Amino acid sequence: MSRRVRDMLATADPARGVEVGPGDVAALLERAGTDVTSYAPVAPARSRSSLLVPVGAFALVLVATAAVAALRPSAAGPTLGTPAGPPEPTAVPAPCLATVADRLRAAPYDEQAGRYEYLRVAAPSGSMVEMPGHAGRFASVRYPGETERWLAADGSGRLRVIRGEPEYQDAESAAFFAAHPELESRPGTETTELGPGDMELTALPAADPEALARALYQPRENGPSQVLVNVADLNRQWILDAAHRVAVLRLLAATDGVACRGEQTDPTGRTGVVVSADRGRGPRPSPGDHGREYLLVEPETGELLAAGSRADQTGAVDWSTRYLDRARTDVLG
Secondary structure (H helix, E strand, C coil): CCHHHHHHHHHHCCCCCCCCCCCHHHHHHHHHCCCCCCCCCCCCHHHCCCCCCCCCHHHHHHHHCCCCCCCCCCCCCCCCCCCCCCCCCCCEECCHHHHHHHCCCCCCCCCCCCCEEEEEEECCEEEEEECCCCCCCEEEEEECEEEEEEECCCCCEEEEEEECCCEECCHHHHHHHHHCHHHCCCCEEEEEEECCCCCCCCCCCCCCHHHHHHHHCCCHHHCCHHHHHHHHHHHHHCCCCHHHHHHHHHHHHHCCCEEEEEEEECCCCCEEEEEEEECCCCCCCCCCCCCEEEEEECCCCCCEEEEECCECCCCCECCCEEEEEEEEECCCC
């Protein structure tokens, strides 16, 4: 390679100037030679691939409400907290969900009618910023919160965001954000009026397991955990009728690598069936343990109650995203 070409590539390199620790390059190349999946212990929420990514204000709230301008933006870096190992309870094949599908009962909103679909979701938002002069270290902040959304078919409606007090990954993160308050979001409540076309949703796939598989098992190389990620995203956008809930259950039941792990209760006291899939189990499986994705399913109505990606040594899942309420109504709250 000529010096001129090297200079051109160096100029275009977005990672130029980023410090790399001893041995990191060799380790990365060794892994890249045999693996196509991530080695992050917890996949950062904003980088998880999903075909069903909502756009507009709701996406900004649920995926990254506190998106801020990074001094040196990067898609890599540590996440808040350190996940414990995956739970130990014996997994059984996910066809246990076929039983739920066979005896599915109506959800409270199945018989409702109204102009607006109402969703209330509790989920954290946050941001991560690389700290200049700290050898590639990142400052992280997370905000607990809830989002309420009333949405009509034309995209109009109302969006309300309730953002809690910031939670910092460590003292260094707290000090960094204290010195850069412009990079933080303010706690409190924000309400946005949505006009027609202000929010667009991805088309809802047909209520058929094969159609849902084509839409939700993408990107395929991420393996079965991607199906769980995309089912959670689907429920951020739509209130699923009974036919779609049945189709989702049958898709999960038929997906190799998805397993049921008994029952658990979420922080709001709702008990459901736990479904899990290990990360790094795509067409070229990753060696080692990369954690799991989890869903909590209501055993009578098949509604998705919660989603999470961390569990403690007892198997108790941190249900970071909770679907608290669904309804159809003509009234904006």
